[in-house]
Amino acid sequence: MTDAPLAPGATIGILGGGQLGRMLSVAASRLGYRTHIYEPGAAPAEQVAMTRTRASYEDMGALKAFAESVDVITYEFENVPATALDLLDALRPIRPGIRALAVSQDRLTEKTFLEGLGLRVAPFRDIPDAASLTRALTNLGTPAILKTRRMGYDGKGQIRIDAVEEAPTAYAQMQGADAILEGFVDFRREVSVIAARGTTGETVCFDPGENVHDGGILRTTTVPATLSASQRTDAALLAGQILNALDYVGVLGVELFVTADGLVVNEIAPRVHNSGHWTQGGCAVDQFEQHIRAIAGLPLGDGRRHCDVVMENLIGDDMTRLPDLLRQPDTQIHLYGKDEVRAGRKMAHVNHIKRA
Amino acid sequence: MTDAPLAPGATIGILGGGQLGRMLSVAASRLGYRTHIYEPGAAPAEQVAMTRTRASYEDMGALKAFAESVDVITYEFENVPATALDLLDALRPIRPGIRALAVSQDRLTEKTFLEGLGLRVAPFRDIPDAASLTRALTNLGTPAILKTRRMGYDGKGQIRIDAVEEAPTAYAQMQGADAILEGFVDFRREVSVIAARGTTGETVCFDPGENVHDGGILRTTTVPATLSASQRTDAALLAGQILNALDYVGVLGVELFVTADGLVVNEIAPRVHNSGHWTQGGCAVDQFEQHIRAIAGLPLGDGRRHCDVVMENLIGDDMTRLPDLLRQPDTQIHLYGKDEVRAGRKMAHVNHIKRA
Incomplete structure (x- = not known):
């Protein structure tokens, strides 16, 4: 794809077939585009799409065929596996680009990036092990929230900690997942x-x-x-x-x-x-x-x-x-x-x- | 289908796959319904529909399968052949009903119906033959518009007549189709x-x-x-x-x-x-x-x-x-x-x- 606008009749590939993919597909139709939904499971989006592929994000053959059938690729969720992204990115433009995905897939990377821009974020600490959680809690104070670095949404993968003594239990609940601790923000x-x-x-x-x-x-x-x-x-x-x-x-x-x-x-x-x-x-x-x-x-x-x-x-x-x-x-x-x-x-x- | 509302997840069958069917399909999705488009030719609506059948309105097998796959049937155009409608109507509810279609499929029936309600319509005459056109023009005056009784849209099947002498030529252009003559309405x-x-x-x-x-x-x-x-x-x-x-x-x-x-x-x-x-x-x-x-x-x-x-x-x-x-x-x-x-x-x- 060049920098010229996508012509009417072109096909937009959408990774993920939930409600966001569904409403993206309808919006694409208003601009004269067709959509192809890639989704491993049940896909509400397929009800309003031209084409759908039901396959996993590990199925390299299906991913390749999908990419080759579309003109540009987008996604409705940020947790697309990196191997799938790399394969797709070599074949068609992915928008937003892989860098935006990489930054937002990982809370630690995201907060570090935002701080680097001079923006204010909640105080945070990397929690690579149990000992670092206790140190971070002492440092940031309580209440604080322990979050998985990846794959959380709608409050999943988050644990509120109200006292330093809760650290071992909270850390155990992460089940070995990489985590960060976020300090409390007093917001209106x-x-x-x-x-x-x-x-x-x-x-x-x-x-x-x-x-x-x-x-x-x-x-x-x-x-x-x-x-x-x-x-x-x-x-x-x-x-x-x-x-x-x-x-x-x-x-x-x-x-x-x-x-x-x-x-x-x-x-x-x-x-x-x-x-x-x-x-x-x-x-x-x-x-x-x-x-x-x-x-x-x-x-x-x-x-x-x-x-x-x-x-x-x-x-x-x-x-x-x-x-x-x-x-x-x-x-x-x-x-x-x-x-x-x-x-x-x-x-x-x-x-x-x-x-x- | 009873009088209970159609449940989310039900399928609406749409006769016709043009832009109206397309926008009906999108609207159906907002209410949680799926759509099945029946269209003999190219169908923009299929790009945003769950299912499509490409078959003619004379294909009784395809019509039957279509009806049996849906919960209610509607249409985006009023010129669905009567034989198709009769078959479909026996299998699933058609909404709006067949009577509304029959009335609006034929300009003569439609105007007679509207007059019967006491509503004002343009003066009109049935034109079953060439002689009746000359009589009607003398009677209603010119300018007047000769229209096919059926199948006209976007100004197709209509001829403006400015003088009685044009009657034979105008009638010939109808190519034997049933027609009506409508008198001129001086509208703002x-x-x-x-x-x-x-x-x-x-x-x-x-x-x-x-x-x-x-x-x-x-x-x-x-x-x-x-x-x-x-x-x-x-x-x-x-x-x-x-x-x-x-x-x-x-x-x-x-x-x-x-x-x-x-x-x-x-x-x-x-x-x-x-x-x-x-x-x-x-x-x-x-x-x-x-x-x-x-x-x-x-x-x-x-x-x-x-x-x-x-x-x-x-x-x-x-x-x-x-x-x-x-x-x-x-x-x-x-x-x-x-x-x-x-x-x-x-x-x-x-x-x-x-x-x-």
Whole structure:
């Protein structure tokens, strides 16, 4: 692929077939692209895609055939194995690029990278062994959170530690996984910025959304967030700084803590993000289309919000509220097409729309 | 299928795989449904559907297999052959029902039906032979429009007649097709109402849109339309009257002429309608989702508009404007995934969004 925009009719390969891949596929269709979903398991995304491959990320033959059938490759999750990425990267452009993935796959690398940019992050320590955890707890104080360096999402792979004495038990629960300890951040609220960078280097931010979590899982995102004008500017600037430093192409989610001393970066996700689903109801170009525009080399949408929105996730048994939600005015429903309702499983989201 | 709403995971069969089927398929996915597209030719809709059958409407085996694989059947165009409909109707519910299709498949039946409801239509005469055309022209005056009773769309199958002497030539161009003559309506503007009726009989209208045609093809729809409050009420009332008279389930497009003496019904379409595409940018629930909600037995969206919108079709070479349109703020683009650009062919539409 050259720097010319991807022509209508081209095929975008998507690694991962969950709800993010599903909504990316629909957005791609609006721009005239076809999609090919690569997913080892059940894939809600295949219901709205042209082609699907069901194979593991270790199946080099399937990966090669997939790459050769598409024009550009993107992904809906950051934990794609490195061997698969290397094979794919040799055959087709992967956007966002491998460096962004490598940085965000590992909490230690990510925080080190962010600190290197001069951004504030939660205090952290590498925990290569049990002894280092006790030292780090003494140093950072409690409460603190022990996290696996890799593969965590929706609060999984995280343990809160309230006293130094809990160190051995907590460390044992990591089952030998590489870990880091994060110090406590006293924050007023959490917001996130959904930012995008195109192939020409242009960057665009959507308005920050204010997030409420429960049990490590996002419940709601509200736009506009409660932020001062300078905090909004800071949020956009730091997102742009991260995008540029990574020579990033695509949509990036940046989770921020709002503290008395300013913004602290919690984590980044090199993909469309649950806290950006509100854009489907609030903007002419939503985060999914923004991502497709970016990786296709098209001009980015301008990110302007024409409505206020409260996005609400429907998790597990929340699905019983569906009949009521269908009757609510100004409410957009997005079901994910998952066969089985399970506790803690994201099944759908709704966007409650208000005139801005 | 009982009167209970269609459960998430159910499959909706769609006859026709063009842009309307494509956007219906995407809307169905938001409500957790899968789709199966039945289309004899190239099908843009298959790019976002779970299943597709490529077979003719005369292939009774394929039609039977299609029906048996789905839970409910709908269509994106009104010219489905009657034999196919009869076969399908015996196996699964078709929504909107066969009566609505029969009425709108034939201009003569349609106008007779509308007149029977007490609604105003353009003066018309049945034209079974050449002699009747001369008589009708003398009677209705010129200019008048000779139209095939069946299968016309986008101005096809229509001939304008400016003088009685043109009758033989015009009739010959019909090539023996059943025809009607429509008298001239002196209208100020054309508007359309996109209305919906659910399985419980509830009806909802979107705000009327104002249409501009060129060469028989819709160019733009603007919302709000230039209408008085009483005209708006009349439009909604007459749409509701049509829906109820047909015991209709689904979305119906009603094209209206605004005249000095009130509203005149031009034609009805028993499906989602090009002049309703603006709802994708202006409403929480668009016409496509409204149709899916109706045929699935779900509550209807409330039709409220939260933004003003100008919808513009991209026809044939209009596609060269795409790079510019991608750079315009507050502009939603919907490409139809058609491989070949042809003169007069609808390739895409855009919604220009303004705060209401």
